[in-house]
Amino acid sequence: MATATLSATQLLPLSLPKPSQKPRHANFPFQSLNPSPRLFSSNGFVSNCSPIQALLNSTPITTEAGSEPEPFTLRQICQSHVPDHVLCRMEELGFVVPTPVQRQALPTLFSGRDCILHAQTGSGKTLTYLLLVFSIVNARRSAVQALIVVPTRELGMQVTKVARMLATKPKEDELEQKSCTVMALLDGGMLMRHKSWLKAEPPTIVVATIGSLCQMLEKHMIKLEAMRVLVIDEVDFMFSSKQVSSLRKLLTSYSSINTRQTVFASASIPQHKIFLDKCIQQKWTKNDAIHVHVNPVEPMPSCLHHRFVICLKNRRHETLLSLLQSDAPQSAIVFVGEQSEKSKKAGNAPSATLLINFLKASYEGYSDILLLEEDMNFNSRAASLSEVRQGGSYLLVSTDLAARGLDLPETTHIYNYDLPRTAIDYLHRAGRTGRKPFSDKKCSVTSIIISKERFVLEKYENELMFNCEELIV
Numbered sequence: 001m002a003t004a005t006l007s008a009t010q011l012l013p014l015s016l017p018k019p020s021q022k023p024r025h026a027n028f029p030f031q032s033l034n035p036s037p038r039l040f041s042s043n044g045f046v047s048n049c050s051p052i053q054a055l056l057n058s059t060p061i062t063t064e065a066g067s068e069p070e071p072f073t074l075r076q077i078c079q080s081h082v083p084d085h086v087l088c089r090m091e092e093l094g095f096v097v098p099t100p101v102q103r104q105a106l107p108t109l110f111s112g113r114d115c116i117l118h119a120q121t122g123s124g125k126t127l128t129y130l131l132l133v134f135s136i137v138n139a140r141r142s143a144v145q146a147l148i149v150v151p152t153r154e155l156g157m158q159v160t161k162v163a164r165m166l167a168t169k170p171k172e173d174e175l176e177q178k179s180c181t182v183m184a185l186l187d188g189g190m191l192m193r194h195k196s197w198l199k200a201e202p203p204t205i206v207v208a209t210i211g212s213l214c215q216m217l218e219k220h221m222i223k224l225e226a227m228r229v230l231v232i233d234e235v236d237f238m239f240s241s242k243q244v245s246s247l248r249k250l251l252t253s254y255s256s257i258n259t260r261q262t263v264f265a266s267a268s269i270p271q272h273k274i275f276l277d278k279c280i281q282q283k284w285t286k287n288d289a290i291h292v293h294v295n296p297v298e299p300m301p302s303c304l305h306h307r308f309v310i311c312l313k314n315r316r317h318e319t320l321l322s323l324l325q326s327d328a329p330q331s332a333i334v335f336v337g338e339q340s341e342k343s344k345k346a347g348n349a350p351s352a353t354l355l356i357n358f359l360k361a362s363y364e365g366y367s368d369i370l371l372l373e374e375d376m377n378f379n380s381r382a383a384s385l386s387e388v389r390q391g392g393s394y395l396l397v398s399t400d401l402a403a404r405g406l407d408l409p410e411t412t413h414i415y416n417y418d419l420p421r422t423a424i425d426y427l428h429r430a431g432r433t434g435r436k437p438f439s440d441k442k443c444s445v446t447s448i449i450i451s452k453e454r455f456v457l458e459k460y461e462n463e464l465m466f467n468c469e470e471l472i473v
């Protein structure tokens with residue numbers, strides 16, 4: 001059985017600089033989206049795209065004598081794989097320079113290999129797998145050709161939005177050939193409407209939560225015979241959820257590894273070697289599946305500053321208040337633990353509600369404080385998120401529902417009002433900040449703990465290889 005784990009250095013395409021070569025920048029090779037004199041153009045670049053692209057095309061090349069030009073842009077990496085109109089949209093949306101995961105994983109993905117995409121939170125895994133999807137699907141074919149499975153409705157909406165933005169064609173091009181259609185088949189959606197849509201003309205790409213997807217599969221409303229790429233996002237979470245049996249069925253009974261390319265993505269793949277072996281043994285992936293692990297020695301973004309405050313159990317509200325007053329964050333997420341069944345049965349108010357009431361009464365830093373938790377209906381959840389996305393300044397109080405995949409790039413501060421249950425939960429909560437791939441701006445993650453929780457946080461520090469600074473408030 002051939003299993004493989006590729007680290008960053010092994011995956012570099014031949015023409016990319018090896019780590020032994022002098023990097024352009026000590027921390028990150030691509031500091032700015034502004035084209036620098038080091039940029040080069042090649043014949044393959046010619047297209048009628050955005051001004052950024054035009055500038056990139058026209059910039060003269062300066063490479064060392066005799067050396068191969070280095071693929072500097074996403075366009076160069078994707079050129080012969082992804083349709084030009086998608087590349088143009090990508091650039092219009094500001095995605096010009098590849099993040100490390102894009103630079104390292106895309107050549108492997110374009111080679112057709114099944115892949116476990118393992119890279120930090122906020123590193124751009126979504127665009128990575130979407131570019132693969134667009135390299136494979138054919139908009140002229142009326143069949144579901146790509147399926148992206150996500151754990152929550154919120155993440156599904158986000159991925160759908162990016163996919164639709166990339167798929168959009170200029171009006172004049174639409175007349176020649178229609179764009180890919182993207183369906184969001186998500187829990188809390190209007191399944192009746194989806195049924196009519198699927199019947200009339202199947203979409204090219206489906207973004208689904210496993211519950212809604214399986215309902216449609218069981219009723220034979222959706223067909224996966226033409227599916228050529230399957231992405232499972234937040235794969236470790238999906239395999240540890242209650243829906244694992246549906247997921248296994250999707251991977252083995254509803255479709256076959258021989259006719260699809262399979263991609264698993266997450267910022268955390270515990271025991272990844274065992275997981276990769278299992279993927280092959282269980283026939284979730286083909287035998288030559290590869291583990292692309294970007295920056296394994298640093299599981300969390302380096303721009304995060306981790307802090308903790310020790311307080312008495314009954315002083316958490318006041319401690320959070322003084323932190324907010326001293327930090328005055330423009331945009332922050334406060335994570336609270338989920339209410340236990342016992343507490344629900346006893347008729348207690350959830351701690352998130354109590355906290356919001358307290359903050360509304362005592363903190364004037366925000367015009368509104370928003371809530372996101374599992375017990376809210378889907379409409380209220382959507383309303384909270386859309387307000388957060390609209391406003392330049394927000395304070396969101398949330399359970400771990402917001403911890404996986406959500407992209408709110410303006411978030412600068414994370415507060416763990418309750419300590420997360422595991423190091424992996426810590427990693428994903430912390431990863432809701434520091435989500436601007438080319439920014440060095442420091443963002444903070446602050447945990448409010450009681451003294452006997454200090455050893456738990458220390459355990460997380462060891463597991464995730466970071467240091468937490470004590471704050472006295």
Ligand SMILES: Nc1ncnc2c1ncn2[C@@H]1O[C@H](COP(=O)(O)OP(=O)(O)OP(=O)(O)O)[C@@H](O)[C@H]1O
Nearest residue numbers: 095097098099121122123124125126127267405407
């Ligand atoms: N090449 C790029 N240039 C600039 N910004 C990018 C690029 N690729 C992705 N981004 C931006 O980076 C942010 C994080 O990307 P994304 O949501 O894909 O992260 P992720 O790796 O999936 O994180 P998580 O593990 O938390 O889900 C997004 O705001 C996205 O628009």
